[in-house]
Amino acid sequence: MTMPDAPLRLTLDTAVLTDNWRALDRLSGAARAGAAVKADAYGLGAARVVTALAGAGCSDFFVAHMAEAEPLLALTDPGSIAVLHGPRTMRDAAFARDAGIRPVINSLYQAALWRDAGGGPCDLMVDSGINRLGLSLSELSDPLIAGLQIDALLSHLASAEEDTPMNRQQCERWNQARRLVAHRRGSLANSAGIMLGPDFHGDLTRPGIALYGGVPCGALGDVIRQVARPEAAIMQVRQVEAGAAIGYNSTFVAPQTMKVGVISLGYADGYLRSWSGKGAMLSGDARLPVLGRVSMDMTVIDLTAAPHLAEGDWVTADYALPQAAAISGLSQYELLTTLGRRFPR
Numbered sequence: 203m204t205m206p207d208a209p210l211r212l213t214l215d216t217a218v219l220t221d222n223w224r225a226l227d228r229l230s231g232a233a234r235a236g237a238a239v240k241a242d243a244y245g246l247g248a249a250r251v252v253t254a255l256a257g258a259g260c261s262d263f264f265v266a267h268m269a270e271a272e273p274l275l276a277l278t279d280p281g282s283i284a285v286l287h288g289p290r291t292m293r294d295a296a297f298a299r300d301a302g303i304r305p306v307i308n309s310l311y312q313a314a315l316w317r318d319a320g321g322g323p324c325d326l327m328v329d330s331g332i333n334r335l336g337l338s339l340s341e342l343s344d345p346l347i348a349g350l351q352i353d354a355l356l357s358h359l360a361s362a363e364e365d366t367p368m369n370r371q372q373c374e375r376w377n378q379a380r381r382l383v384a385h386r387r388g389s390l391a392n393s394a395g396i397m398l399g400p401d402f403h404g405d406l407t408r409p410g411i412a413l414y415g416g417v418p419c420g421a422l423g424d425v426i427r428q429v430a431r432p433e434a435a436i437m438q439v440r441q442v443e444a445g446a447a448i449g450y451n452s453t454f455v456a457p458q459t460m461k462v463g464v465i466s467l468g469y470a471d472g473y474l475r476s477w478s479g480k481g482a483m484l485s486g487d488a489r490l491p492v493l494g495r496v497s498m499d500m501t502v503i504d505l506t507a508a509p510h511l512a513e514g515d516w517v518t519a520d521y522a523l524p525q526a527a528a529i530s531g532l533s534q535y536e537l538l539t540t541l542g543r544r545f546p547r
């Protein structure tokens with residue numbers, strides 16, 4: 203059977219992705235950089251991201267849910283996959299053991315599950331102040347912890363992109379934990395944490411957003427380049443007369459006769475309504491502003507700067523993450539992870 207054509211594309215520049223990883227690996231000093239690939243590699247497609255990064259030499263991948271590990275098993279050494287949320291049930295623990303992946307143990311309950319499933323190499327998350335997942339320092343003396351075979355001893359920074367005394371405090375608590383528990387490698391820094399310097403590097407860093415073109419702190423601005431670009435097909439071109447309104451609730455009224463394009467990209471695709479009247483598509487050097495409201499499945503753009511564009515042509519969303527976040531009010535993380543399922547990956 204002939205398959206239909208998708209009117210959306212999410213291009214991934216794997217050469218820039220691997221360049222970003224190599225740059226973060228270099229900035230990690232004596233530590234190696236891993237990669238956070240949770241939530242389908244921040245929405246970009248974990249299979250293609252892991253394949254590219256493993257090819258570049260990355261050998262530690264972090265997912266959140268246990269089920270996110272399964273599609274990656276054939277793409278990389280299972281021992282290089284760590285599951286941040288850890289085992290929630292005995293079935294989870296059995297899956298992790300059978301697959302040979304590393305669950306991150308976040309609580310004494312999870313430590314007991316892992317022991318009962320037969321155990322093996324795992325990571326350990328210690329809470330150093332974010333008060334999300336992880337064991338407290340006082341729990342580390344529990345005999346259950348001494349029985350674990352810990353590869354990476356992790357903690358996670360709450361405000362790595364800010365200059366705050368909390369970073370130093372968290373680093374000290376992580377070092378305290380490292381003195382209390384036997385482990386092979388220490389790991390603290392996310393993307394922004396890498397820029398806090400060698401004290402934060404340990405043996406393994408865990409960048410996520412910066413791999414994908416996000417710039418969480420100014421120091422990464424010159425290093426990180428854009429990786430992902432949403433693209434949409436023009437479905438219809440029309441002439442709008444002066445005084446005519448465009449889209450729901452008529453929030454845009456044409457000041458003069460205009461040529462506009464209707465593209466197959468809407469809020470159901472993660473191009474949220476916060477782009478209404480603010481976003482733009484690109485075609486070569488031309489900038490094509492969004493006119494009026496973004497709808498569920500379509501958006502209208504101004505074709506004045508590229509009047510040759512016609513039905514069937516493609517345009518690219520202006521989606522450089524730091525600037526896009528400032529314009530839309532969405533975070534750089536949300537800009538990627540909300541991109542919808544209608545984008546083929």
Ligand SMILES: *Cc1c(COP(=O)(O)O)cnc(C)c1O
Binds near residue numbers: 394
């Ligand atoms: C998501 C995540 C990361 C990556 O963070 P970025 O800010 O995207 O670099 C690292 N470590 C843990 C525990 C995470 O949950």
